[in-house]
Amino acid sequence: MRHSTFRGGVHPGDRKELSRNKPIQYHVPKGDLVYPLSQHIGKPARPVVKKNDPVLAGQIIAEADGFVSANIISSCSGKVKSIEPRMTSAGVMAQCIVIENDGKFTLKEGIGEKCDYTKLSRSEIVKKVQAAGIVGLGGAGFPTHVKLSPKNPDEIDYIIANGAECEPYITCDDQLMRNRADWVVGGIKVLLHMFPTAKGVVAIEDNKPEALAAMEKAVSGDERISVLPLVTKFPQGGERNLVHAVTGRKMASTDLPANLGCIVDNVTTLTAIYRAVCLNEPLMEKGFTVTGEAVNEPGNFLVKIGTNVQELLEACGGFKQEPKKVLLGGPMMGMAITDLNIPIAKSYNALTCLVEDPVEIAQKQMTPCIRCGRCARVCPIGLVPQQMQVAAERKDYKRYERIHGVDCIACGSCTFACPAKRPLTQLFKVTKSAILAARRREAAK
Amino acid sequence: MGMIIATILVLVVVGLLIGLLLVFADESFAVETDPKAVAVRECLPGNNCGACGHAGCDAMAEAIAKGEAPVNGCPVGGAAVAEQISAVMGVSADAMEKKVAFVKCAGTCGVTKLHSNYVGIESCEAVAGMPGKGIKSCQHGCLGYGSCVKACQFEAIHIEDGVAKVDRSKCVACGKCVEACPQRIIELVPDKSVYAVQCASIEKGPVVKQQCSVGCFGCMLCTRQCEHDAIHVVNNLAKIDYEKCTGCGKCAEKCPAKIIRMR
Numbered sequence: 001m002r003h004s005t006f007r008g009g010v011h012p013g014d015r016k017e018l019s020r021n022k023p024i025q026y027h028v029p030k031g032d033l034v035y036p037l038s039q040h041i042g043k044p045a046r047p048v049v050k051k052n053d054p055v056l057a058g059q060i061i062a063e064a065d066g067f068v069s070a071n072i073i074s075s076c077s078g079k080v081k082s083i084e085p086r087m088t089s090a091g092v093m094a095q096c097i098v099i100e101n102d103g104k105f106t107l108k109e110g111i112g113e114k115c116d117y118t119k120l121s122r123s124e125i126v127k128k129v130q131a132a133g134i135v136g137l138g139g140a141g142f143p144t145h146v147k148l149s150p151k152n153p154d155e156i157d158y159i160i161a162n163g164a165e166c167e168p169y170i171t172c173d174d175q176l177m178r179n180r181a182d183w184v185v186g187g188i189k190v191l192l193h194m195f196p197t198a199k200g201v202v203a204i205e206d207n208k209p210e211a212l213a214a215m216e217k218a219v220s221g222d223e224r225i226s227v228l229p230l231v232t233k234f235p236q237g238g239e240r241n242l243v244h245a246v247t248g249r250k251m252a253s254t255d256l257p258a259n260l261g262c263i264v265d266n267v268t269t270l271t272a273i274y275r276a277v278c279l280n281e282p283l284m285e286k287g288f289t290v291t292g293e294a295v296n297e298p299g300n301f302l303v304k305i306g307t308n309v310q311e312l313l314e315a316c317g318g319f320k321q322e323p324k325k326v327l328l329g330g331p332m333m334g335m336a337i338t339d340l341n342i343p344i345a346k347s348y349n350a351l352t353c354l355v356e357d358p359v360e361i362a363q364k365q366m367t368p369c370i371r372c373g374r375c376a377r378v379c380p381i382g383l384v385p386q387q388m389q390v391a392a393e394r395k396d397y398k399r400y401e402r403i404h405g406v407d408c409i410a411c412g413s414c415t416f417a418c419p420a421k422r423p424l425t426q427l428f429k430v431t432k433s434a435i436l437a438a439r440r441r442e443a444a445k
Numbered sequence: 446m447g448m449i450i451a452t453i454l455v456l457v458v459v460g461l462l463i464g465l466l467l468v469f470a471d472e473s474f475a476v477e478t479d480p481k482a483v484a485v486r487e488c489l490p491g492n493n494c495g496a497c498g499h500a501g502c503d504a505m506a507e508a509i510a511k512g513e514a515p516v517n518g519c520p521v522g523g524a525a526v527a528e529q530i531s532a533v534m535g536v537s538a539d540a541m542e543k544k545v546a547f548v549k550c551a552g553t554c555g556v557t558k559l560h561s562n563y564v565g566i567e568s569c570e571a572v573a574g575m576p577g578k579g580i581k582s583c584q585h586g587c588l589g590y591g592s593c594v595k596a597c598q599f600e601a602i603h604i605e606d607g608v609a610k611v612d613r614s615k616c617v618a619c620g621k622c623v624e625a626c627p628q629r630i631i632e633l634v635p636d637k638s639v640y641a642v643q644c645a646s647i648e649k650g651p652v653v654k655q656q657c658s659v660g661c662f663g664c665m666l667c668t669r670q671c672e673h674d675a676i677h678v679v680n681n682l683a684k685i686d687y688e689k690c691t692g693c694g695k696c697a698e699k700c701p702a703k704i705i706r707m708r
Contacts, residue, residue, distance in 0.1 A: 091577030091578060092576075092577075092578070335576050336576060338560050338576060338577035357564065363564045363565070423565055423566050426566050427566060427571070430571045
């Protein structure tokens with residue numbers, strides 16, 4: 001049988017062989033841990049500790065400021081060194097809480113206590129998830145408690161566990177599903193308890209047979225949950241594409257998955273939900289892949305949030321050769337970084353160190369657009385990047401909005417497919433942020 | 446012979462008819478124009494740059510003729526044009542203070558530390574959205590990809606060694622570059638002012654020193670030198686109050702980073 005998928009998409013070489021069979025290791029940080037106050041979509045958190053305050057692992061160090069915001073939890077014990085601007089992944093200085101790590105990782109009281117989720121009500125679970133500071137760990141960083149409070153809770157009929165991991169190079173979700181399938185299934189069961197009308201689907205690309213088998217084994221015995229293999233294609237893990245592949249429902253640009261009766265969560269987020277609800281462990285660590293041809297020993301890790309990237313890289317034996325480009329995330333959607341001395345925030349899942357910069361190579365071969373339409377054929381949400389490019393280059397924002405350019409998810413498929421090697425995705429990102437900034441200005445008036 | 450006369454006759458009659466039709470159309474469909482607006486339009490430079498805030502010179506001329514815009518409202522034409530227009534309108538115009546654009550950054554490739562390499566779209570908007578904001582370690586200065594150069598219709602701004610530089614003789618203070626700059630480091634300053642702070646970094650002293658050898662690190666020496674209370678350090682950055690500045694140059698003399706410069 002043909003596996004489910006969506007229309008469009010591309011097939012980049014996935015290079016997952018570098019790290020796919022490296023089992024998850026615990027990484028114990030030795031240096032200071034740094035927590036940016038803004039690691040999620042929404043308002044930055046508000047610090048609740050002061051300089052020199054002692055902290056324990058699992059303690060809330062910054063509180064959510066409003067509903068669409070998230071708590072920040074200390075992942076180590078020690079004392080607050082300072083609250084100051086530090087370099088973050090965005091390449092700019094941002095306010096961070098720095099904690100001097102005493103190396104003991106003394107847990108706050110009550111963490112690790114087992115808890116029976118079946119005795120909790122829906123709102124109690126949401127509160128627990130909110131207190132644990134869980135956000136979308138697949139990359140978006142959207143606060144999970146907001147996702148778990150849909151307007152129509154009785155109409156939710158699908159809980160989709162996103163284990164597609166379509167981004168090349170990255171393998172931490174694959175390893176997580178192979179080794180901690182019980183956590184993932186535990187998370188799904190918690191959500192099924194919250195939304196009893198739903199059924200659970202674990203969606204995994206068919207290039208991960210071991211993860212498929214492991215999940216299949218873990219869900220056996222519970223007929224509410226099934227495992228669905230998907231075609232290996234980028235960007236299969238995009239929310240819209242996943243909902244379409246699993247349910248056949250088409251999401252409009254204004255739709256949230258909840259409007260179509262779906263709750264989509266990354267498998268890493270589900271493990272965090274399971275640990276927060278059933279084990280009383282707030283979000284302190286997450287899966288992270290260090291990979292790329294430039295790294296000595298690529299591997300998959302469970303890292304403490306706030307760990308220094310440089311330190312983690314040294315745990316992988318450092319660089320084999322000078323990298324041309326270092327990306328947070330994978331090569332399709334990741335962002336290049338200029339400084340390795342930055343903390344790992346909640347929503348990052350990989351460090352990819354490339355020995356060749358594909359953008360540099362493409363730039364040298366760039367030619368004018370030949371209007372072949374390949375970009376439109378691969379666009380996973382059915383836009384026409386060629387038209388968007390013309391509008392964006394003329395700064396004709398009205399037309400850009402009319403052809404739904406703002407719906408672009410910046411997956412990079414058009415840039416990947418373009419035979420004229422045009423930097424489409426970058427142009428769309430710039431244009432989108434210009435339009436959104438103009439809208440904000442308009443709204444502020 | 447008869448053929449030729451007939452042809453001429455037909456042509457003459459058709460010509461007369463069309464002429465009458467045109468006269469009729471001209472009279473009945475005429476658009477009323479204010480002769481004053483036409484006269485004002487004659488005086489305006491005709492660049493249609495939009496710097497006055499109106500949709501081109503025609504719209505500006507109409508607004509002036511209606512009294513909705515000041516006679517000295519054209520920044521491009523300056524005092525000379527304002528004088529002509531005031532003659533047409535029959536009012537006296539105070540000469541408008543001439544302004545020029547000024548780039549608050551001196552961080553050329555040689556003096557500011559470079560931290561990375563950038564390949565991609567060559568425009569400041571694109572670079573400003575990148576992590577690390579381009580190749581220079583300073584987050585606040587000129588990116589050097591020339592969005593202002595593209596915006597300028599008067600060829601008055603150029604990139605020299607990674608920093609935009611304004612040609613004061615060509616600049617008409619239309620403000621297009623000010624809008625185009627994503628770093629917001631171009632401002633319009635009075636043409637007669639002599640000194641200006643050529644830095645936009647609001648980082649603290651040690652950070653600035655690490656990033657750039659010509660950055661303001663907020664030492665306040667300039668404030669102490671000034672006898673006219675015209676220079677202050679706000680947010681780790683010196684700022685000149687052009688109304689009070691007399692151009693004595695004492696602050697520039699003492700500035701350890703030499704970034705208060707004669708323009």
